[in-house]
Amino acid sequence: MNFSQRRSFAADKxxxxxVRFEDVKKSYDGVNFVVKDLNLDVRRGEFLTMLGPSGSGKxxxxxxxxxxxxxxxxxxxxxxxxxxxxxxxKRNIGFVFQNYALFPHMTVAENVAFPLRYRGISGPxxxxxxxxxxxxxxxxxxxxxxxxxxSGGQQQRVALARALVFEPSLVLMDEPLGxxxxxxxxxxxIEIKQLQTSLGITMVYVTHDQSExxxxxxxxxxxxxxxIQQLADPETLYNEPANRFVASFIGENNTLSxxxxxxxxxxxxxxxxxxxxxxxxxxxxxxxxxxxxxxxxPESIALxxxxxxxxxxxxxxxxxxxxxxxxxxxxxxEALGGQLVTARIPARRxxxxxxxxxxxxxxxxxxxxxxxx
Amino acid sequence: MWLPSYxxxxxxxxxxxxxxxxxxxxxxLIAPLFIIVxxxxxxxxxxxxxxxxYSLRWYEDFFGNARWMTAIFNSAVAAVxxxxxxxxxxxxxxxxxxxxxxxxxxxxxxxxxxPMIVPIVIVAVxxxxxxxxxxxxNTRTGLVLAHTALATPFxxxxxxxxxxxxxxxxxxxxLSLGAPPTAAxxxxxxxxxxxxxxxxxxxAFATSFDEVVVALFMTAAEQRTxxxxxxxxxxxxxxxxxxxxxxxLLALSIILFFALAMLTRRRAR
Numbered sequence: 001m002n003f004s005q006r007r008s009f010a011a012d013k014x015x016x017x018x019v020r021f022e023d024v025k026k027s028y029d030g031v032n033f034v035v036k037d038l039n040l041d042v043r044r045g046e047f048l049t050m051l052g053p054s055g056s057g058k059x060x061x062x063x064x065x066x067x068x069x070x071x072x073x074x075x076x077x078x079x080x081x082x083x084x085x086x087x088x089x090k091r092n093i094g095f096v097f098q099n100y101a102l103f104p105h106m107t108v109a110e111n112v113a114f115p116l117r118y119r120g121i122s123g124p125x126x127x128x129x130x131x132x133x134x135x136x137x138x139x140x141x142x143x144x145x146x147x148x149x150x151s152g153g154q155q156q157r158v159a160l161a162r163a164l165v166f167e168p169s170l171v172l173m174d175e176p177l178g179x180x181x182x183x184x185x186x187x188x189x190i191e192i193k194q195l196q197t198s199l200g201i202t203m204v205y206v207t208h209d210q211s212e213x214x215x216x217x218x219x220x221x222x223x224x225x226x227x228i229q230q231l232a233d234p235e236t237l238y239n240e241p242a243n244r245f246v247a248s249f250i251g252e253n254n255t256l257s258x259x260x261x262x263x264x265x266x267x268x269x270x271x272x273x274x275x276x277x278x279x280x281x282x283x284x285x286x287x288x289x290x291x292x293x294x295x296x297x298p299e300s301i302a303l304x305x306x307x308x309x310x311x312x313x314x315x316x317x318x319x320x321x322x323x324x325x326x327x328x329x330x331x332x333x334e335a336l337g338g339q340l341v342t343a344r345i346p347a348r349r350x351x352x353x354x355x356x357x358x359x360x361x362x363x364x365x366x367x368x369x370x371x372x373x
Numbered sequence: 374m375w376l377p378s379y380x381x382x383x384x385x386x387x388x389x390x391x392x393x394x395x396x397x398x399x400x401x402l403i404a405p406l407f408i409i410v411x412x413x414x415x416x417x418x419x420x421x422x423x424x425x426x427y428s429l430r431w432y433e434d435f436f437g438n439a440r441w442m443t444a445i446f447n448s449a450v451a452a453v454x455x456x457x458x459x460x461x462x463x464x465x466x467x468x469x470x471x472x473x474x475x476x477x478x479x480x481x482x483x484x485x486x487x488p489m490i491v492p493i494v495i496v497a498v499x500x501x502x503x504x505x506x507x508x509x510x511n512t513r514t515g516l517v518l519a520h521t522a523l524a525t526p527f528x529x530x531x532x533x534x535x536x537x538x539x540x541x542x543x544x545x546x547x548l549s550l551g552a553p554p555t556a557a558x559x560x561x562x563x564x565x566x567x568x569x570x571x572x573x574x575x576x577a578f579a580t581s582f583d584e585v586v587v588a589l590f591m592t593a594a595e596q597r598t599x600x601x602x603x604x605x606x607x608x609x610x611x612x613x614x615x616x617x618x619x620x621x622l623l624a625l626s627i628i629l630f631f632a633l634a635m636l637t638r639r640r641a642r
Contacts, residue, residue: 068545088548089557101546105564114560118551162550 052223463528528573535569
């Protein structure tokens with residue numbers, strides 16, 4: 001079937017897409033596009049994170065979905081209806097802002113009751129809903145306080161309660177945990193995720209914190225330069241990055257230059273900068289002679305002979321630095337023609353290394369991937 | 374403020390001179406008070422200092438005189454009407470000009486505050502000639518319109534300053550929660566910029582209540598405001614009742630000043 005022709009008819013959209021971006025472009029000045037050709041489906045009930053560095057277009061995308069910015073070109077479908085021209089107050093989307101945006105002149109309960117007023121809910125019915133919403137975020141007793149009398153974490157919960165109290169099917173969050181300290185942030189990540197699962201709501205979450213994205217998301221869209229670089233579940237994203245940007249943005253990665261020499265099943269055979277031959281997983285269809293980056297995670301590299309398997313790439317080099325980090329050691333090795341390779345090695349296996357020592361490391365070919373250079 | 378114990382004699386001398394100069398300047402600024410306030414309580418029908426005998430007769434005269442009462446009434450009506458108009462217009466202008474996509478912001482801002490910069494006599498003559506064509510001279514409406522032009526810049530400035538610290542996400546949050554734009558403005562934006570709006574309103578009130586030049590041009594006897602009445606009183610007959618009126622105006626200014634100061638303190642908290 002000719003999908004590109006048919007997809008503009010709302011009736012044909014798959015039933016599980018609550019939000020669909022179709023060829024959305026956004027430019028503020030008419031010259032530079034902050035969002036370029038965005039096509040993205042958000043499935044009903046999923047936790048989707050838009051992850052990327054600042055200026056990657058993720059927040060602009062969220063603002064367009066919330067109704068605060070209009071796409072320059074393209075369509076946004078919400079539940080099958082085009083909403084590009086629908087003002088925010090008519091979208092029925094919960095929005096949690098970076099700085100919470102609680103109304104300082106109202107009490108916590110009044111803040112949470114605010115959206116109910118515009119949905120014809122008042123009196124005891126509204127009070128009951130407010131109580132329930134505050135109960136969900138364990139703030140039942142603080143309804144009479146002003147936002148300024150609450151801690152950052154509590155304010156965050158109020159913002160969450162306010163965005164959930166009117167039972168929207170979609171909730172958007174713009175870096176909601178950015179202002180909290182690390183411990184509280186981790187606790188809130190779990191709480192938000194649990195709320196999302198138990199209430200069955202669809203959440204679109206924007207962050208630049210990759211560990212936050214990995215912890216909470218069903219799927220992650222990695223944004224860079226106005227485009228989605230990869231859209232995948234956390235595991236796939238981590239283990240099979242689609243390109244160099246994703247590989248370097250998600251977790252730590254060694255990217256080593258190499259040239260494709262041939263293929264062996266789904267493995268590519270490459271020549272490294274020092275002339276040695278490596279094998280690595282590859283989904284590329286480029287021909288022999290093409291330049292690639294071989295990407296391998298530091299934790300996938302081990303000391304030679306420590307059981308990485310039989311099908312291994314091996315490199316020998318000089319130790320540049322060693323750092324003891326409690327549960328593991330970080331080893332920087334100068335190898336493969338002067339490139340720096342970082343390895344994370346369980347601490348108990350490491351001998352007394354010193355800078356200048358010659359060491360041989362190895363990694364399973366399945367843990368190495370070829371990325372377009 | 375005070376010098377440390379190890380200051381040298383020359384440093385001490387210099388500091389003493391600076392303090393004395395500062396005190397002298399402050400005294401100079403409020404010197405008229407030392408003349409006007411005592412004179413208003415003097416029993417003598419002439420301006421003589423020091424005051425020999427105190428009395429409230431000029432205040433009695435002031436409150437018993439229909440001319441002064443009409444003037445106060447006229448001033449109050451004009452000032453209240455000006456405050457309402459200027460605050461509404463100024464707030465709306467500030468909201469518009471504070472939008473990030475507002476074109477030619479500096480130019481529009483300069484135009485908006487130009488009544489503060491243009492010499493007051495020029496504004497007065499201009500208003501007189503312009504409003505004359507519409508038959509608005511010697512009417513209260515004309516006076517209020519001219520005063521509104523003078524008072525609006527104060528509101529624009531105070532509200533713009535307030536908006537520069539206002540978190541626009543609050544308005545966005547209100548919209549996202551389902552409030553229509555007008556409701557979002559009245560229930561969220563306005564309460565949060567209220568201190569700026571109220572300071573602007575106080576300035577607008579004071580501008581109109583104290584204003585004499587434009588009022589001289591724009592009013593006839595029936596619309597005569599308090600400052601105009603004082604001015605013509607000085608010309609026609611020297612009478613200490615003017616001093617009583619001046620002291621009352623002064624008291625009002627001090628009250629307004631304190632209202633502003635308290636507002637600023639509450640905002641800082």
